[in-house]
Amino acid sequence: MITKTEAVVLKSMNYRDSSKIVTFYTRRFGKVKCIAKGARQMKSKFGAGLEPITSVSLVLYKKEHRELHLVSQCDAIKTYKSIHSELERMAVALSVLELVNQLVHEEEGNDALYLLLVGTLDEIEGAKRNFVNLFFAFEIRCASLFGFSPGLGACSVCGRSLDDIGLDGMAVFQLSKGSVLCGRCVASASAPKDDPLRVRKTALEASTRPHSEEGNVRVSIGTLKALQRLLTARLDSVSSLELTSAAGNEIDGTLRLYMRQHFEDLKPIKSLDILKKFSVAKPEIDA
Ligand SMILES: [Zn+2]
Numbered sequence: 001m002i003t004k005t006e007a008v009v010l011k012s013m014n015y016r017d018s019s020k021i022v023t024f025y026t027r028r029f030g031k032v033k034c035i036a037k038g039a040r041q042m043k044s045k046f047g048a049g050l051e052p053i054t055s056v057s058l059v060l061y062k063k064e065h066r067e068l069h070l071v072s073q074c075d076a077i078k079t080y081k082s083i084h085s086e087l088e089r090m091a092v093a094l095s096v097l098e099l100v101n102q103l104v105h106e107e108e109g110n111d112a113l114y115l116l117l118v119g120t121l122d123e124i125e126g127a128k129r130n131f132v133n134l135f136f137a138f139e140i141r142c143a144s145l146f147g148f149s150p151g152l153g154a155c156s157v158c159g160r161s162l163d164d165i166g167l168d169g170m171a172v173f174q175l176s177k178g179s180v181l182c183g184r185c186v187a188s189a190s191a192p193k194d195d196p197l198r199v200r201k202t203a204l205e206a207s208t209r210p211h212s213e214e215g216n217v218r219v220s221i222g223t224l225k226a227l228q229r230l231l232t233a234r235l236d237s238v239s240s241l242e243l244t245s246a247a248g249n250e251i252d253g254t255l256r257l258y259m260r261q262h263f264e265d266l267k268p269i270k271s272l273d274i275l276k277k278f279s280v281a282k283p284e285i286d287a
Helices: 081-085 087-103 111-126 132-145 183-189 196-208 221-232 235-240 245-262 271-280
Strands: 002-015 019-026 030-036 055-061 068-078 151-155 170-174 179-182 216-220
Touching: 002 030, 002 087, 002 111, 019 055, 019 068, 019 087, 019 111, 068 111, 081 087, 081 111, 087 111, 087 132, 087 271, 111 132, 111 235, 132 221, 132 235, 132 245, 132 271, 151 221, 170 183, 170 221, 179 183, 216 221, 216 245, 221 245
Parallel strands: 030 068, 151 179
Antiparallel strands: 002 019, 002 055, 019 030, 055 068, 170 179, 170 216
């Protein structure tokens, strides 16, 4: 059947003498893999529409029960000029596309994810600084769309808000539940009644181990607050969040563990390695 949909080009590779195999994330059908015949000929009708990081209007000949469909027409809607001309923006955008490509199965449409993807690319294109924040926001919002929305605003046991715990307080982020435990509740949860002091110490020691068997990570309150903002703030305000490189690293590390906890097959995002070069050079700014 011939069908039309909006899409974002995730990947594109040469195929045989003159064609390309292109992976799209489409609004209607989710991820689809297509062949674009004659795409590399001088007078190709596809133009720039098959380059990764492009929003397109796609007409495809969809074959039932086949993995590879046929691109009939593909017109670029947005080519994201700033992303394509600046390495740091491009690395963030490619990280986003890599994550989508890994997380979704073929031909499972998800309108919310499509809109998040396009909205994130628009922001990466237009943001003035802190582009990597948009990758963090995309990651945590993806987790949320797949049913793993973390509860970050308050301790999940006593209900104290992050503000009440205080910025110098410690907290534990429980990866499997996506919930927060304040230092007080961590200590009292495992303290036996006969020797509170000894076990309080043990509980704190256990919570500082990032890979403890319960899947708990010790994180700063500042990181939890930043994660909360990355999850819930308007997407166009995310790049104005200033993070020190230490804070950025903690957020990155916490998100890596959280995503791996919930998406077991997730492999490291290669495009992130390019980004790390930028974060090393960043000056320390207090959040
Ligand atoms: Zn608590």
